[in-house]
Amino acid sequence: MLRTHTCGELRISDVSKEVILSGWVQRTRDKGGMIWIDLRDRYGITQLMLEEGKTAPEIIAQARNLGREFVVQATGVVTERFAKNDKMATGDIEIKLTGLTVLNSAKLPPFQIEDKTDGGDELRLKYRYLDLRRDIVRKNLELRHKVAQQTRLFMDAQNFIEVETPVLIKSTPEGARDFVVPSRMNPGEFYALPQSPQTFKQLLMVSGFDRYYQIVKCFRDEDLRADRQPEFTQIDCEMSFVTQEDILQMFEGLIRHLFKAVKGLDLPEVPRMTYATAMKKYGSDKPDIRFGMEFVELKGDNDFVSGKNFGLFDSAELVVGICAKGCAEYTRKQMDELTEWVKRPQIGAKGLIYARYNADGTIKSSVDKFYSEEDLKQWAEAFGAQPGDLMLIMAGEANKTRKQLNELRLEMGSRLGLRNPDDYKVLWVVDFPLLEYGEADGRPEENRWYAMHHPFTSPKPEDIPLLTTDLGAVRANAYDMVINGTEVGGGSVRIFQRPLQMQMFEILGFTPEEAKAQFGFLMEAFEFGAPPHAGIAFGFDRLCSIFGGVDSIRDFIAFPKNNSGRDVMIDSPSTIDQKQLDELKIATKA
Amino acid sequence: MLRTHTCGELRISDVSKEVILSGWVQRTRDKGGMIWIDLRDRYGITQLMLEEGKTAPEIIAQARNLGREFVVQATGVVTERFAKNDKMATGDIEIKLTGLTVLNSAKLPPFQIEDKTDGGDELRLKYRYLDLRRDIVRKNLELRHKVAQQTRLFMDAQNFIEVETPVLIKSTPEGARDFVVPSRMNPGEFYALPQSPQTFKQLLMVSGFDRYYQIVKCFRDEDLRADRQPEFTQIDCEMSFVTQEDILQMFEGLIRHLFKAVKGLDLPEVPRMTYATAMKKYGSDKPDIRFGMEFVELKGDNDFVSGKNFGLFDSAELVVGICAKGCAEYTRKQMDELTEWVKRPQIGAKGLIYARYNADGTIKSSVDKFYSEEDLKQWAEAFGAQPGDLMLIMAGEANKTRKQLNELRLEMGSRLGLRNPDDYKVLWVVDFPLLEYGEADGRPEENRWYAMHHPFTSPKPEDIPLLTTDLGAVRANAYDMVINGTEVGGGSVRIFQRPLQMQMFEILGFTPEEAKAQFGFLMEAFEFGAPPHAGIAFGFDRLCSIFGGVDSIRDFIAFPKNNSGRDVMIDSPSTIDQKQLDELKIATKA
Structure with missing residues (x-):
């Protein structure tokens, strides 16, 4: 029998039992003649204890040779801990060792087996079996x-x-x-x-x-x-x-x-929600409804914008925007950055029009040349905007513009902290x-x-x-x-x-x-x-x-593939024998 | 709503409920102005009833046009049955129809959808979706x-x-x-x-x-x-x-x-059981231990057979047999047939020696020329044979002979009814x-x-x-x-x-x-x-x-392949487009 208990199950009620545990060495501390070993398995961590003068010298010597991730079998007696650790389920007890067997040694792992690891994506994929040892992955x-x-x-x-x-x-x-x-x-x-x-x-x-x-x-x-x-x-x-x-x-x-x-x-x-509504209100057939920020059409359902000599809006099939609550104070730099963001090739917008509804009740837009404060008030009304809000507007071919505005809406939702992963909205x-x-x-x-x-x-x-x-x-x-x-x-x-x-x-x-x-x-x-x-x-x-x-x-996914469809751990796909190809009656071509 | 209940759930306690059922027409009977339809789904069969003069004529007409395996939706009232059928879970009731809709018609199935079907293997594989309708397959x-x-x-x-x-x-x-x-x-x-x-x-x-x-x-x-x-x-x-x-x-x-x-x-x-024991006692690493008939070595562990001028036994590495209880009265014809059976290429034995322990206490063997009744008594003792039993003996190279005798043992087990599939012996x-x-x-x-x-x-x-x-x-x-x-x-x-x-x-x-x-x-x-x-x-x-x-x-297996690895229902494997081959950079060869 390789163990009597797992590393997660011993409690104060088990004190004085003789037990056998098996697992991995998480860490060891060696201080003032005392050695503590944290022994880990899937079920938890149990502290092992050795003491110079009390524990047999050969066990002490063996414990001092242990490295991280060594696999050991430990025999001992469950003892109440002097300094309890209420963060661990087994924190009330430790095992006074009477035997220690190394079942397998371990090389130094290529990255830290901790929730916060120093290993990059490809390295962790190559050693996926070590990555899977990390608590959060398991x-x-x-x-x-x-x-x-x-x-x-x-x-x-x-x-x-x-x-x-x-x-x-x-x-x-x-x-x-x-x-x-x-x-x-x-x-x-x-x-x-x-x-x-x-x-x-x-x-x-x-x-x-x-x-x-x-x-x-x-x-x-x-x-x-x-x-x-x-x-x-x-x-x-x-x-x-x-x-x-x-x-x-x-x-x-x-x-x-x-x-x-x-x-x-x-x-x-x-x-x-119908597909038609989803596309019209969110520009997406999978709207994130954790937050509102629904689309408002300035030209489409209505037309608040044509005929003011603003060519972009005059020629646009659709002028549509969202209202970002509390963002009126975005700086010019922030607005430029946001404009650049929507112009990235992944989104491909031509630009971004905005109108700030300032706290003092005035509205300033990036198209003040064409639209009076009166016009902008009308927009604000359509948006349901309040002082302090920022209206973000895009224009162009209807489907394309909706898709672009969808991206902006999601981005603004993220920036405003409206997309909490613990908040679930199903649709x-x-x-x-x-x-x-x-x-x-x-x-x-x-x-x-x-x-x-x-x-x-x-x-x-x-x-x-x-x-x-x-x-x-x-x-x-x-x-x-x-x-x-x-x-x-x-x-x-x-x-x-x-x-x-x-x-x-x-x-x-x-x-x-x-x-x-x-x-x-x-x-x-x-x-x-x-x-x-x-x-x-x-x-x-x-x-x-x-x-x-x-x-x-x-x-x-336990053993995922990378972006080239490769399993870098087992190195697959791979070439196969000519004999296999012959049996299958196929040939590879350059 | 296409149904309120399944075809397996209505009981006498449901009488007078208005219900909607959907399912397949298992059969219809039309007799003396009454029509009964057995409607089937996964859960059971429910009888539908129509009566000339009481049921609306257009429903009667529609019912008379139904064929086997038509898919229908039936509306009606749960009624106590006149002649109850205690073989059916729903046998106490029937549905007096007030509505009948054909959801889909059905061509005549290529084989009978019954436990005992007239369809051959390949036909049933081709129409596997119909074979799966049969009760025993589902x-x-x-x-x-x-x-x-x-x-x-x-x-x-x-x-x-x-x-x-x-x-x-x-x-x-x-x-x-x-x-x-x-x-x-x-x-x-x-x-x-x-x-x-x-x-x-x-x-x-x-x-x-x-x-x-x-x-x-x-x-x-x-x-x-x-x-x-x-x-x-x-x-x-x-x-x-x-x-x-x-x-x-x-x-x-x-x-x-x-x-x-x-x-x-x-x-x-x-x-x-160890592998060594399994091979020695049963000639197989997966012995059927529903019955005994263990191997007895006449030459191997002991030697009861050498030195009597019978060349086959003298030269054999192993002489081994089984005792078939109560088979001493096998006729000469039966013995010939059994001998031919072991000589088939699948088994490949050279022949079969036998010794009958007759009811009168005498023992007669196919090698009486070489072995005295005294010798045969010794054999019988080794076999633990009783009057009425038949000893079946093979000889040759040890491993090969054990494998052949294993086949014979299983065959005799089957012939003697010792391999009941409802009797489970795990090993x-x-x-x-x-x-x-x-x-x-x-x-x-x-x-x-x-x-x-x-x-x-x-x-x-x-x-x-x-x-x-x-x-x-x-x-x-x-x-x-x-x-x-x-x-x-x-x-x-x-x-x-x-x-x-x-x-x-x-x-x-x-x-x-x-x-x-x-x-x-x-x-x-x-x-x-x-x-x-x-x-x-x-x-x-x-x-x-x-x-x-x-x-x-x-x-x-829901959708198995045939012995050539083909799914004859979907006709797979199949050729693929040249374009697919090109994309994969492979070619097929003649």
């Missing part, structure tokens, strides 16, 4: 485990069946790029790794499974932005014989359960457009209509006639869950009729042959008694990061 | 869900943390063939799909996670035998600061919990050899020493000196769990010291450079304070099939 993964547990508890109680869907599936042209897997048994052919189990969960509904869920790995071969991973985890769900309302209720229930179980928070009812965004014209997800190709959610999303029944007249106006029964400005989940009511699905593929530019080759099995399934069904998927890594109050999903 | 997946749930309950209660390990990892030469994934961002390089999360779970132990588990997909690109799948699921576990005994106790606990929770069975303590097989000489798992290559379990398995400490003198004699701290003759799990105490791991790679024929390139990260991790650790993995699909009393794992 706690992230413990949180993840808890979120998974609680998700399963809720889903099981709601009669959902967890079904595993295949990982080796079929490559499809729609959506992001697939990872593919050459088949040795079927030379020249490839499996693909799933971007989601979408078609399989729909088939499970056709099978009558009624309520399906799975916490499942998904894969996307995309160019990795700061916070994307080539493999990620979804809570994937589907239900039969439900409307959108049923889904929203069910998964509002899930999220409330998780907030209660994981964070101890009673979430209020989750508000709903349903509903009534997404079915289609969008332009490029597919990250793949600059020919301009055409793309499914905004995916090709299996149902149009709203009342909008079906628009499929032949005005594609851009068709709304979908699609919904996203947004927490603090981050999309954590999304889904839709699905098409379950073959003719409508066929029509959808046609709109997306599939020939009938292509549609059949790719999704013939699904459309055929729809002919054998497919029930109405709908579903949702949550980004599990993202959800965990939000519960953890941390921006990066990488901190919630 | 119940298999429900059982699987329950086994997963109960596994997680147990593991969570034991303080194990579920950690997800990566799917895109690194190809390693040891073990079975890897599936590989070309990397677009790192041209010429490949990820591999994990055959198991072995190195990652060991690194989690180095990280101090202490107790890890995961229910996880694993992948092997092997030529598929009848009951193998390219992707399969494991319950993967690892523990720190434990001995083999701790692991056996913990996972005996898991299996007892599962038997209790899933089958309602109290499993007795799990016996243990630990321990003390496996560390190494075996010959071919690797399914890959006929150069003969050399291979790790019997895997290269990370620790030799027994007392056998470490043999690593330099007698490799074949080194025993490992490795163990398998066997249920009814099937290996359901296996694991080992791991090497956690760099020098021993390096020595192991050397024995397996790795150059130091190869060892470093492939497993450098693990060996480096061992230098930063690796704790003693050990683990186990259970074949989850297999475990489910055993709980289900069914031989095939395929029945417990």
